[in-house]
Amino acid sequence: MLFINETEEILQKEVWEKVNQNLLAKMLSEFMYEDMIQPELEDNVYYLQTATGRRYRFKAQKRLFDSFDIKADSVEAFKKDAWQPAVNAIQFLTDIKESIGMSSETAGHLIRELNHTLIADANLMVHHRKEADELTELDYAELEGEMTGHPWITYNKGRIGFGMDDYLNFAPENHNETKLFWIAIHRGRAQFQSVTGLNYEKLIQNELGDEMTRNFSDIVRKYGLNPSEYFFMPVHEWQWKNILIQNFPEDLANKKMIPLEEGTDHYLPQQSIRTFVNMSDKRKHHVKLPMSILNTLVYRGLPSERTVIAPQVTAFIKGIFENDSFLKEECEVVLPGEIASINVDHPYYNSLNGAPYQYNEMLGAIWRESIYAYLKEGEKPITLAALHHEDAYGKPFVHSLIEKSGISANEWMKQFFNVVMPPLLHFLYQYGTVFSPHGQNTILILKDSQPVRLAVKDYVDDVNISDQPFQELSGLDENLKAVLRSEPPEGLTQFIFTGLFICHLRYLSNVLINHNLMEENTFWSYLAEAIQDYQAKFPQLEERFKLFDFFKPELTKLCLNRNRMVDYGYGDGEDRPHASEFGKVRNALYDIKEERIMA
Incomplete structure (x- = not known):
């Protein structure tokens, strides 16, 4: 498919200009918060002179915590001797590139992420027309597909690695249920962990049932191999096609990894894209899988050392809860735990000192308790x-x-x-x-x-x-x-x-x-x-x-946009990037407390 009809439906001039306006207002607001730009205030209007000579103006309401609320329809750019509505977010990025100290390499990659984000925003604007009253009636898993992404990060739907087909199939806002593909991985290549009282056999029985477990075992036996020497684990279709085949060919050739079949359960992706809610049986576990796409600062893999330790972290958190009457009886806080996991290290990337972190997060699975299992009437x-x-x-x-x-x-x-x-x-x-x-x-x-x-x-x-x-x-x-x-x-x-x-x-x-x-x-x-x-x-x-x-x-002011745009860029280091520290943020809670003392 070439997706000509789909792109024509989404990418209309009016829609494109509107999503650009909205994104531009968000960029101005968040870049002001992160002290990357410093517009000047004149007669209740903010003016920004950029390094390229282009000028912008807009209206903004000052908020607490050094924040600003900018009205999208007030943002204008001066061109052709007149102020006109500013409808080009990427032009704005290139206008401020030099003054904020962003490299051309970073700007190039970021333009790509912003375009992906704008396309998704256009799709949301065209297709998501439910009123708020209707949205309150939606189920938890379905409501997630109505959300517009991270409120702070401006390139919040960058999803580098997705083509248009992947976007339409797998992005949560498109509400497409999916089945998970399963593989068999040799136990000598994998680590299974679970909380006390749960083992691999019990987990798989719950997830697959007798018939599918037998089918998967029969596939392994066709190769003259013993199913008891393998773990069955789900993988995302995108990860299988784009990452696993290309990076684990030796395991496939030696039958340490064996492709099986799709499972029968239907899942909906949540905002993180890699976490899935079981829609066939909502009380069954939610599944978290690595998807090696770059989105909101990091590749969306599963860090191997944290995947291995996940059930132990759950036991630690649940142990606190079980022994604390305030949390358990008064708050009745709900803690859906990550109760089992499988991790598979890559034999060669894992042996490298300082390998890019994305290559050590490619294959694993985490099963989390369903939120639905905890709900009262x-x-x-x-x-x-x-x-x-x-x-x-x-x-x-x-x-x-x-x-x-x-x-x-x-x-x-x-x-x-x-x-x-x-x-x-x-x-x-x-x-x-x-x-x-x-x-x-x-x-x-x-x-x-x-x-x-x-x-x-x-x-x-x-x-x-x-x-x-x-x-x-x-x-x-x-x-x-x-x-x-x-x-x-x-x-x-x-x-x-x-x-x-x-x-x-x-x-x-x-x-x-x-x-x-x-x-x-x-x-x-x-x-x-x-x-x-x-x-x-x-x-x-x-x-x-x-x-x-x-x-x-x-x-300390932590900054998410600055991290990508100025500090970290698109480097491929051994550690995941973290929020940048830059300056201080005025704490409104201090002022409120002081006012009460004075009163």
Whole structure:
């Protein structure tokens, strides 16, 4: 297929200009936050002179946390002796390239990612027309396909490695269910791990059933080989076609790896693209698979050392939960664990010192407990990312939830913070352990459209521990310590401060402000109250409140766009890139606390 009709339907001039306008406003806003550009304010209008001589102007509302809300239709460029609507995001990138210190190599790769993002945005604009009220009725897995991607990263749907066919087949916004392809991998080439009480046979019986397990065993026997010497594991069709055949030909030739068949279950990809919800039986495990595409800073593989340790991390997190009455009985926090994994190292890349990390993340699988298995009667899960989503007509998803809940926006947000903050704070303060609670990892459980419980997922990539000598961490297995990131106090605090406050809450607050649902100071004061209410409940942890301080005047500013555009570029190093540190961000929670003291 050449996809001529599909591209003509998506790439209409009007649509193209609109998605460019929207992206350009986002670029201006986030580049201002990250101090890459410094427009000048004159008579309530911001002006930016670029290195190429082109001038831009726009209107922006200053927000707390050094943020800006920029109206897309206000962004104009000066050309042909007149101000005209700015409708070319990539032109803007090339205009600022020199002044921000971006190399031509980086700019070239980034143009590609921005074009991919714009095409996806155009597709969303043309095909996603559900109203917010309708979206609140969607199932958790289906709602994920309505989201527009990372709110902070400007190249958020770059997906380098996908062709148009792959995009239409596998991107979550296209709502295509898929079956997983299975292979047999020799046990001498693979590592299987699971939580206590679960073994490989029990897992595969649950995932495949008797008939398919027999079919797969018969395929192995056709080669005169013993099925008991192999693990059966799922792989993504794209990974098989584009990565595994090309990088594991020796294993295929020697029958250490044997292609089997597609499974019968249907799955929907989630926003991360590589995590799949079983739609044939929603209580069956979610599956996380490597897909070696470059998207939002990193290749979307599965780091081998973390894949191996995943069930052990789950046991650690669940152990805290089971022995803590506040988490278990009062918060009733939900912790869908990564209960089994298979990792396969590459025999040659793995032996290289300093090989590009993407080549050590190509083959593995992680099984995670289904969120559906934890729900009580009448409960409905949504990712936090849904809360700052606006429908095609400009109505926020959260506005529809508030209307359906029958309570005020203020009451709804108070409940939200009282659900979300206590368990996250308790893991941090009591146990020196933190998740990365961004919009995809953090799940809000609703009942009657009101927040009632919190769920947190994705431990393998995003659980981190304190480097302080806490008694609660003293018994931690050395293998676990070697893989989990140990962070100093501010570093650990940043996972909540940047991961939740900056990466999610500042966008949610902006939506509420713009739609006259809440005052900005009120929003952040509810967050401050939730933190202080928790601290009042556990005064014995006062020293740790000082250690992990959410009320400091400033914190280090972590930057995601700057990382790719200026600092890291598109280097192919042995480690995954992390957020760049640049300057400080003014902490609105400090100001709120000080105002209360003065009052």
